[in-house]
Amino acid sequence: MRYKGNKVIEEGKQGEATLVNATTTLENTKKLYIESYGCQMNFSDSEIVASILINDGYATVADYKEADVILVNTCSIRDNAEQRVLNRLRNFQGLKKKKPDLIVGMLGCMAERLKHELVEKKKVLDLVAGPDAYRDLPKLLQTVESGQKAVNVLLSREETYADISPVRLDANGVSAFISIMRGCDNMCSFCVVPFTRGRERSRDPESIVNEAKDLIENGYREVTLLGQNVDSYKWNITAKGEIINAEEPVVKFAELLEKVAMVSPDLRIRYSTSHPKDLTNDVLETMAKYENICDYIHLPVQAGSNEILQKMNRGYTTEWYLERISAIKRYIPECAISTDVIIGFCGETDEQYTETVDLMKNVKFDFAYMFKYSERPKTLAERNYSDDVPEEIKASRLQAIIDMQLEHSHLSNKKMLGKTCKVLIEGISKRSEEKLFGRNSQNSVVIFDRDDLKKGEYIDVLIDDCTSATLFGKVTHKYTKR
Numbered sequence: 001m002r003y004k005g006n007k008v009i010e011e012g013k014q015g016e017a018t019l020v021n022a023t024t025t026l027e028n029t030k031k032l033y034i035e036s037y038g039c040q041m042n043f044s045d046s047e048i049v050a051s052i053l054i055n056d057g058y059a060t061v062a063d064y065k066e067a068d069v070i071l072v073n074t075c076s077i078r079d080n081a082e083q084r085v086l087n088r089l090r091n092f093q094g095l096k097k098k099k100p101d102l103i104v105g106m107l108g109c110m111a112e113r114l115k116h117e118l119v120e121k122k123k124v125l126d127l128v129a130g131p132d133a134y135r136d137l138p139k140l141l142q143t144v145e146s147g148q149k150a151v152n153v154l155l156s157r158e159e160t161y162a163d164i165s166p167v168r169l170d171a172n173g174v175s176a177f178i179s180i181m182r183g184c185d186n187m188c189s190f191c192v193v194p195f196t197r198g199r200e201r202s203r204d205p206e207s208i209v210n211e212a213k214d215l216i217e218n219g220y221r222e223v224t225l226l227g228q229n230v231d232s233y234k235w236n237i238t239a240k241g242e243i244i245n246a247e248e249p250v251v252k253f254a255e256l257l258e259k260v261a262m263v264s265p266d267l268r269i270r271y272s273t274s275h276p277k278d279l280t281n282d283v284l285e286t287m288a289k290y291e292n293i294c295d296y297i298h299l300p301v302q303a304g305s306n307e308i309l310q311k312m313n314r315g316y317t318t319e320w321y322l323e324r325i326s327a328i329k330r331y332i333p334e335c336a337i338s339t340d341v342i343i344g345f346c347g348e349t350d351e352q353y354t355e356t357v358d359l360m361k362n363v364k365f366d367f368a369y370m371f372k373y374s375e376r377p378k379t380l381a382e383r384n385y386s387d388d389v390p391e392e393i394k395a396s397r398l399q400a401i402i403d404m405q406l407e408h409s410h411l412s413n414k415k416m417l418g419k420t421c422k423v424l425i426e427g428i429s430k431r432s433e434e435k436l437f438g439r440n441s442q443n444s445v446v447i448f449d450r451d452d453l454k455k456g457e458y459i460d461v462l463i464d465d466c467t468s469a470t471l472f473g474k475v476t477h478k479y480t481k482r
């Protein structure tokens with residue numbers, strides 16, 4: 001089952017190639033094929049990697065069989081994500097037999113996790129670069145060309161690509177992503193991210209604002225600020241609360257949001273992911289204050305049982321979570337809320353699972369991303385608990401919440417019938433050339449007649465039909481550029 005949204009793992013995008021039609025010159029003779037798995041942050045990183053390598057004489061290609069260098073940007077969050085990449089590597093190895101000079105490299109979270117195994121033991125890779133080593137890629141590739149294997153997966157303590165301007169030619173040319181921070185200090189017991197992405201580091205707000213300005217000048221109309229835990233974004237202040245430079249302002253997430261929102265009223269702002277324990281009222285206040293900050297929050301709950309939340313080391317209770325949901329509705333009554341849920345975590349009883357079902361019934365999320373627990377090496381859960389919920393029970397619990405969520409999503413869409421919403425046009429509908437699609441502020445996909453409208457324009461649509469995944473309507477107004 002595929003769930004929509006612009007966050008986390010979009011099934012339809014897994015394994016997609018990053019292609020950049022950048023102004024390459026005659027010197028861009030080496031061919032790079034790069035494909036990505038996992039979260040939006042990885043897709044955004046692949047653009048950065050492409051940008052670095054284009055400056056180093058590469059051009060991107062759509063077919064890996066044409067490539068001189070193949071890079072796979074990987075994800076470790078669940079075991080099936082890793083299995084998929086390992087299968088893919090077998091295809092690339094097959095090609096290498098015919099093309100011995102082909103370089104195959106791995107980036108991202110699996111690189112950090114499996115570097116020794118894949119380079120030294122199995123010798124299936126020529127190059128491995130962790131999420132903080134992308135700036136090093138030209139050097140690492142030269143090392144490989146000279147006949148050695150190259151590994152750089154040291155997780156750095158600082159941002160390493162702050163002044164590299166990514167080549168932002170996403171497929172639709174309307175919406176783009178900016179990573180505002182990296183890593184995570186939370187140590188949720190099921191999660192491998194703190195091990196693969198390292199400690200939390202935030203980027204300079206000025207460089208983020210400059211990227212947003214650049215985007216709007218290049219025709220983009222929407223930007224999503226990305227981070228593992230955006231609510232703990234901080235600049236010029238340490239994790240302990242000590243100000244670093246007294247002459248400069250401290251910037252936390254609410255201030256950063258405001259700065260980006262002020263770049264242009266025509267630039268929509270989204271962000272992901274929030275953490276329930278860190279989502280503060282000043283962020284909600286800022287969202288309510290700016291029309292161009294979208295009414296949409298992704299707030300992963302993970303479980304509805306306090307015992308399970310504690311074992312997950314999430315740092316909040318269901319009561320706290322529900323209070324945060326009320327706060328969102330208080331500040332932003334129209335706000336859509338999505339979540340992540342894991343079922344079948346270590347020791348999850350029928351009662352504890354039912355508490356998750358009850359929480360989902362209570363909140364009625366607009367969307368949800370739902371997962372079976374998948375044990376990950378080195379995590380606290382792997383070390384402390386046993387992954388003891390049988391696979392059949394995990395599967396039936398997951399199916400039951402997916403079916404329930406489908407109804408909730410349908411219900412949420414039905415509430416839009418007869419209402420008008422402002423939509424940013426993203427492109428031509430997959431189903432019909434005569435239709436366009438876009439998203440409303442709440443992140444729902446809206447389909448309407450093409451007429452003489454173009455992507456990147458804002459329109460009002462009166463909603464007259466819906467499914468659980470999509471809204472349909474008639475265009476009632478077209479906004480002119482401010």
Ligand code: 5AD
Pocket residue numbers: 008077078190191192300302340341342371372373374375376
């Ligand atoms: N097993 C299942 N789901 C997981 N997630 C993270 N780690 C695991 C795991 N080990 C889910 C969480 C997180 C989302 C990005 O992926 O719900 O919010």
Ligand code: SF4
Pocket residue numbers: 184185186187188191192193194228229275
């Ligand atoms: Fe993983 Fe928890 Fe950090 Fe999210 S907040 S990345 S789930 S450790």
